[in-house]
Amino acid sequence: MLVINLYKEDYDVVVIGGGPIGCITGENIKNYKVLIVEEHQSIGVPLQCAGLISKRGVKELGNPKGCINKVRGACVYSKNNMIKIGNEEIRAYVFERKVMDKDIAIRASKKCDFLLKAYGEIEKCKNGYYVKINHLGEEIKLHPKVIVGADGSKSLTGKKLGLVNNKKREILSSCQFEMVNANCDDDFVYVFLDKKYSKNFFAWIIPMGNDRVRVGLVDKGNCYNKLLKFINENEVAREILEKATITEFSTGSLPIGYLDKTVKDNVLLVGDAACHIKPLSGGGLCFGAIGGKIAGEVITKYLNGEIEGLELYDKLWKESFGKEIKRGLLLRNVFLKLENDTLDKIIEKLAKSDLIDYINNYGDMDIQTPLIMKIFKSLSFDLGFRILKDLF
Numbered sequence: 001m002l003v004i005n006l007y008k009e010d011y012d013v014v015v016i017g018g019g020p021i022g023c024i025t026g027e028n029i030k031n032y033k034v035l036i037v038e039e040h041q042s043i044g045v046p047l048q049c050a051g052l053i054s055k056r057g058v059k060e061l062g063n064p065k066g067c068i069n070k071v072r073g074a075c076v077y078s079k080n081n082m083i084k085i086g087n088e089e090i091r092a093y094v095f096e097r098k099v100m101d102k103d104i105a106i107r108a109s110k111k112c113d114f115l116l117k118a119y120g121e122i123e124k125c126k127n128g129y130y131v132k133i134n135h136l137g138e139e140i141k142l143h144p145k146v147i148v149g150a151d152g153s154k155s156l157t158g159k160k161l162g163l164v165n166n167k168k169r170e171i172l173s174s175c176q177f178e179m180v181n182a183n184c185d186d187d188f189v190y191v192f193l194d195k196k197y198s199k200n201f202f203a204w205i206i207p208m209g210n211d212r213v214r215v216g217l218v219d220k221g222n223c224y225n226k227l228l229k230f231i232n233e234n235e236v237a238r239e240i241l242e243k244a245t246i247t248e249f250s251t252g253s254l255p256i257g258y259l260d261k262t263v264k265d266n267v268l269l270v271g272d273a274a275c276h277i278k279p280l281s282g283g284g285l286c287f288g289a290i291g292g293k294i295a296g297e298v299i300t301k302y303l304n305g306e307i308e309g310l311e312l313y314d315k316l317w318k319e320s321f322g323k324e325i326k327r328g329l330l331l332r333n334v335f336l337k338l339e340n341d342t343l344d345k346i347i348e349k350l351a352k353s354d355l356i357d358y359i360n361n362y363g364d365m366d367i368q369t370p371l372i373m374k375i376f377k378s379l380s381f382d383l384g385f386r387i388l389k390d391l392f
């Protein structure tokens with residue numbers, strides 16, 4: 001549609017949030033009128049992502065445009081040690097999110113209408129919820145049959161439904177620079193598991209090709225100074241970034257947790273709003289895309305009259321990747337309790353073991369927990385005891 005007249009249109013579904021997962025949900029709703037409202041003036045900005053996506057993730061996202069680099073593995077650094085994982089096989093892709101998000105939105109626009117610079121908010125009514133939209137100062141009320149909260153990590157929709165609160169999830173913050181004139185191996189990502197810089201997550205350098213990198217850090221609280229400290233003090237970062245200049249700056253937030261319910265009345269949550277994020281790496285695009293497709297199919301069934309409510313969505317996403325999020329949260333709790341020296345010992349031990357071959361053969365960027373459990377089980381008695389000491 002060229003210009004939307006919201007007063008005349010009768011939408012079956014309104015999606016609040018025009019990020020990749022809102023768009024994927026919209027494009028998977030078959031034969032119904034869908035409106036996607038996005039508060040910003042353009043899709044894909046501001047950037048809040050490192051743009052590293054697994055092979056499976058790219059497929060789930062529908063092979064979008066915007067791939068700028070391919071990586072074969074990772075160099076994982078702890079305080080004093082390093083392991084290099086990877087072989088000749090391409091393991092993951094680095095994306096320009098602005099290009100990717102826009103391409104996914106263009107795909108979705110074949111089936112959905114878009115309204116930009118439109119802030120959507122749910123309000124309670126007799127039969128569930130309706131949407132109040134503030135578009136350039138004008139207030140518009142829509143009463144669709146279904147509303148999708150695809151409004152990202154802050155998810156006002158989830159909060160208003162009472163499904164999202166900070167007891168059910170933790171919000172980590174991030175700071176990231178895009179830098180040019182860096183000097184690194186474009187085939188590997190660099191991950192820094194050193195609590196000196198990030199107590200609660202990690203720092204990274206991701207090669208974008210042609211001397212460009214994304215350098216970022218996730219932790220609790222303000223990450224700007226922590227990222228500067230990492231860049232200035234970490235020897236590997238100093239070497240890679242010695243001549244580099246910042247060309248882009250971004251901050252963001254990461255919701256880590258597990259929501260038992262992501263459906264209430266005629267509203268459901270997808271993507272970051274539903275905490276569909278891997279707790280150990282912060283990747284949200286693969287599970288988000290799978291969840292978005294499930295949501296689209298369940299909404300279609302509901303509108304067709306094949307099912308009575310939307311609760312099937314909760315059941316299906318849990319069956320698909322819910323267990324992996326739960327196991328990831330358990331392992332994250334272990335990680336949080338480990339002393340930095342213990343973490344360093346684990347990396348040292350791994351560097352000397354033949355487990356690297358196993359990781360290269362069976363490592364999975366999306367289903368991460370079985371491998372980490374195997375690593376824990378393979379550790380020596382001394383190291384196992386040390387981990388237990390940290391835990392209790």
Ligand SMILES: Cc1cc2nc3c(=O)[nH]c(=O)nc-3n(C[C@H](O)[C@H](O)[C@H](O)COP(=O)(O)OP(=O)(O)OC[C@H]3O[C@@H](n4cnc5c(N)ncnc54)[C@H](O)[C@@H]3O)c2cc1C
Pocket residue numbers: 016017018019020021022037038039040044048049050051052053057118119120121150151152153156174175176216218252253254270271272273277282283284285286288
């Ligand atoms: C620093 C950082 C690095 C990351 N790196 C990776 C990575 O390498 N790989 C990976 O897979 N994942 C990564 N992620 C996670 C990934 O970015 C998210 O999982 C993904 O963007 C989720 O998509 P989404 O559509 O659910 O939410 P978002 O991309 O956040 O989109 C939500 C949209 O909703 C809009 N919105 C919000 N509220 C309203 C409202 N009330 N009305 C209208 N519009 C609204 C926002 O403007 C936004 O456009 C990273 C996250 C961070 C913070």
